[in-house]
Amino acid sequence: MTAMTVELQPGFADKVLSAQSTFRMVMEAMARPGHVMPVDDGGGRPPSMMAGVAAIALTLLDQDTPLWLDAAFARAPDVGTWLKFHTGAPVVTRPDLAGFALVAASETLPDLTSFALGTPEYPDRSTTLILQVPSLSTGPTFHLRGPGIDGVTSLAATIEPRDLFARLSINEALFPRGIDVILADDQSLVAIPRTTRLSPAGA
């Protein structure tokens, strides 16, 4: 029995201040779409989860946030127990019931319209997608426009799935309904709220 026991990874070393500093990074990222914000590696996390995703989960999830995990996270042995222990978020299997969705692998990202998109009266009742991506510092360049951006800004990132930004164009017709996305890697995060319009550089 003891050979099978794997010690659960810890969460934030300082729950209060790490959650606060991570939140400010997320808030700043949401207020300035495309701006890459650093994330402190606040503590432990499951091996398959990048630091940015773990910090966001510890900061925003609790018993009030139905959580949807993609197949890659759902089958990783320690992710479910770690999230349950540290956040208490109930895991749901229907993406349209989720307040937050954690996605580890692009091939298991379902069609974006399968998530909650809010209603015209309550557009805030939508899923926030937290997507683990390979790199937020190098890769193809995209131009971003919208609230929070002074004119136009650009983001160079390696994002899987490659057509994510094209898929996010549904937000334009849906607004004020829509889906907000936070991209995170091991050191940083970027937010793409539903108001941001994306186009590949050179297009």
Added chain:
Amino acid sequence: MNAPTYNFAYLDEQTKRMIRRAILKAIAIPGYQVPFASREMPMPYGWGTGGVQVTAAILGPHDVLKVIDQGSDDTTNAISIRKFFAKTAGVETTTSTEEASVIQTRHRIPEAPLREGQVLVFQVPIPEPLRFLEPRETETRRMHALAEYGLMHVKLYEDIARFGHIATSYAYPVKVNARYVMDPSPTPKFDNPKMDNCPALQLFGAGREKRIYAIPPYTSVVSLDFEDHPFTRYKFDAPCALCGAEDSYLDEIVTDDKGSRMFVCSDTDYCEGRQAAGHRGVENAAPHKEGAHG
């Protein structure tokens, strides 16, 4: 050792998470009022419980906090809230607009321009701009969903029919990002143009009404008007009696019981800064008329 201890910035962590999630949604949908589970705070409704909760949820140990009440750093409300966070969060406080990273405000926007990275937190009494036109929440919610804002234009038109101009002088409705009509809280309309394309993040908290909304940086904020009755920011006919500023919002101060009065900057930090820089007003201004200029 018997003194009661609080969590950092007073609120418990679960409450902060709930407010933080609402703030993120508010930023993602500019001008939309996000419902949140407002808590009782150790101060009465109307004293800024919404703003205080937003500030408590975002404040960190490295922040420098400024609190203003009608532009002033030294009124009871401003001092109480500043002391509240100095005590419960141990943050540094300031009266300088420049030095502050978080500014909580009741009904003014500082005269000094705000910069990127600053957060302006408004205390909001009635967040719903349509509330006095339509009392039913279900109806105002539907009107926002359909972007049906004709009623608001009727209200402004009735102003024109009755007074010859749009007489609404505070809580002047704005349209955010060409979608949601929003109440900028009872700031004088003088401050409305400062909200447009502002580099700082603007957050609005209504404690009693349980709503949070936001204007992200660099977002269009347009004061509603008509082509033939364009929005005007009023201009005072006299400069500040203390610092001589001609571009600031003025308060009327009664100086005796014989009708004497003076007009001074509402933004005390701005006024003191100008006086420190050597600007002088006439000390005792003649009564002036307030009028609208194009």
